[in-house]
Amino acid sequence: MAFRTTANFDAPIPGQSLTAELGARPWQTPPEFPTIEEAIEYYIPRLSDANNAVRMLEVIERGIPLTALAEVLTLAGVMEGKHTVDVGVLISPVLVEFMEGMAKVAEIEYTLGDVDEGMQADPKLVADAMKELKDSRTEITKEFKEFKEQDEEIQPVVDEKPVGLMARRGE
Amino acid sequence: MSYERQPARLAVINMRNQLDRMMKKEEAKTSSMSSLGLLAPRQAKQESNQTSESARVLNYMKQIRTNMSV
Numbered sequence: 001m002a003f004r005t006t007a008n009f010d011a012p013i014p015g016q017s018l019t020a021e022l023g024a025r026p027w028q029t030p031p032e033f034p035t036i037e038e039a040i041e042y043y044i045p046r047l048s049d050a051n052n053a054v055r056m057l058e059v060i061e062r063g064i065p066l067t068a069l070a071e072v073l074t075l076a077g078v079m080e081g082k083h084t085v086d087v088g089v090l091i092s093p094v095l096v097e098f099m100e101g102m103a104k105v106a107e108i109e110y111t112l113g114d115v116d117e118g119m120q121a122d123p124k125l126v127a128d129a130m131k132e133l134k135d136s137r138t139e140i141t142k143e144f145k146e147f148k149e150q151d152e153e154i155q156p157v158v159d160e161k162p163v164g165l166m167a168r169r170g171e
Numbered sequence: 172m173s174y175e176r177q178p179a180r181l182a183v184i185n186m187r188n189q190l191d192r193m194m195k196k197e198e199a200k201t202s203s204m205s206s207l208g209l210l211a212p213r214q215a216k217q218e219s220n221q222t223s224e225s226a227r228v229l230n231y232m233k234q235i236r237t238n239m240s241v
Contacts, residue, residue: 036228067183068180070179091228092179093186093232094235101239104240
């Protein structure tokens with residue numbers, strides 16, 4: 001069961017989008033790069049630019065997840081009216097792949113951000129559970145051994161041949 | 172932090188998993204590929220004709236991964 005972990009009040013005020021003329025905001029105008037290809041062609045040269053690359057690698061080195069970086073980049077692109085939200089979502093994996101490649105080439109440790117930290121179990125709890133499981137396992141094997149020994153001690157029951165009118169002949 | 176209001180992050184996770192699976196599949200296919208002729212299956216040709224947006228994204232990701240692998 002998933003629980004809401006974000007703040008309930010961290011949202012726009014109802015009607016906030018109507019406080020400016022329609023089309024006055026960049027994201028309300030037609031996007032500059034409507035296709036995935038055009039958006040990638042806009043981002044990749046910018047990311048691979050020497051000055052930007054150094055700054056970006058510094059940020060990656062600090063431990064900022066690549067997914068968060070891609071999200072920030074695409075969100076800024078949407079706000080500037082460069083591309084639409086759906087193109088931003090679609091190119092995010094490409095940007096992450098590119099940034100990961102750059103980090104690998106520069107031999108920098110990076111965080112991908114694909115693991116949800118909130119969903120990760122506490123390592124101490126996991127260790128305790130594993131210990132408990134190990135103890136119960138040894139108990140089970142001990143009980144199983146005892147049961148097996150008891151089973152071997154029981155004498156096999158000798159089948160008595162049925163004697164009577166209805167008994168089969170020749171067995 | 173949860174996946175809520177992070178569609179790009181979820182897209183990254185899903186697409187990367189898909190790419191990993193695709194690359195494994197391709198590796199297996201190239202190792203077992205032997206029949207090339209008129210009667211050979213046309214699966215490879217069909218796959219290259221895919222033009223959906225997700226297929227294009229996967230293709231770009233694959234190109235970047237193969238070209239930037241150290």
